[in-house]
Amino acid sequence: WRVPPGERRGDVSARVIERLGAIELSAAPLRNADVRAALLEGLRTEEILTWTREAVALRDRMAFCHRAIGEPWPSMDDLIGLADRWLEPELSRARRRADLERLDVVAALKRLVPWSRRLEDDAPSHLEVPSGSRIRIDYSGEQPVLAVKLQELFGWQEAPRIAGVPLLIHLLSPAGRPAAVTADLASFWREGYRSVRAELRGRYPRHPWPEDPLTATPTRRAKPRQG
Incomplete structure (x- = not known):
């Protein structure tokens, strides 16, 4: 994982280079395992994944399930530590940062939902x-x-x-x-x-303010205007 000169974002340098001083003697592609390790390091140190509002809400629901129910719901505190369970196979196939930026985080997170539970039932x-x-x-x-x-x-x-x-x-x-x-x-x-x-009730006179709210009809609408 490296940050090229003049750039703020890191990316994977997928080559092993042998140099003699400033002279490049040889260059070979990194093994898949090395690329994966570099991407994991990048995930730990930078915001790479695209956390949409829907993805954040899903993570929050699953974190609540872990707090309220415990096992088999996993903790959301170290998602990178759970990479094998929710970021595969995309992580092993990725060759650079952009491959992970395109990942559907919602679909990936759903891999962490225990097979024996239904998220809609628990949260x-x-x-x-x-x-x-x-x-x-x-x-x-x-x-x-x-x-x-x-x-x-x-x-x-x-x-x-x-x-x-x-x-x-x-x-x-x-x-x-x-x-x-x-x-x-x-x-x-x-x-x-x-x-x-x-x-x-004085501020919102067109809305019902019954004395007994338990016997009143629930509504999402205001009363019609008179006249």
Whole structure:
């Protein structure tokens, strides 16, 4: 692995060169094993793989599975140490950096999903809420987060747990701004909702603010304008 003069990115120099001073006596291609070792070193020291938003989200979900469930879900802390399990056969076929930059990280990461488990069962990407909306779950923190507008959860006594872990619910105003955060929805309806209702119903009069949110109809829409 080398960084050519004037360049910031490293790449594989796939030749073994014999020199006498400045004179090049011979040059031979590196063996596949040597190229692979050089690429692994590059993966450890530089950002080579293309981590799309989808790839990062998948990694976060799998990391959550390892924290919450443990085996057979692998740790995501040292992915390069697991290269044999998810970067092959592309890694052994690669001859330079660009070959790995083109790798489909999402497809590769899915090789780490244990054959005996289903990712959608252990860490679903979305959750359907009472309004019928399918809301994406954020697994980037220690606790999975569901960010959803408050009116969409009317009638929901308690959110389901994910792999035994309570969802951290970010209740949003009709404008999508945070209004409250809770991991205990039942307690929020009993103790926190009244103050949120008092604060926001004047600001958002076209949205429902029932006195009893558990018997109200969940909705993602505002009330029609009068007249």
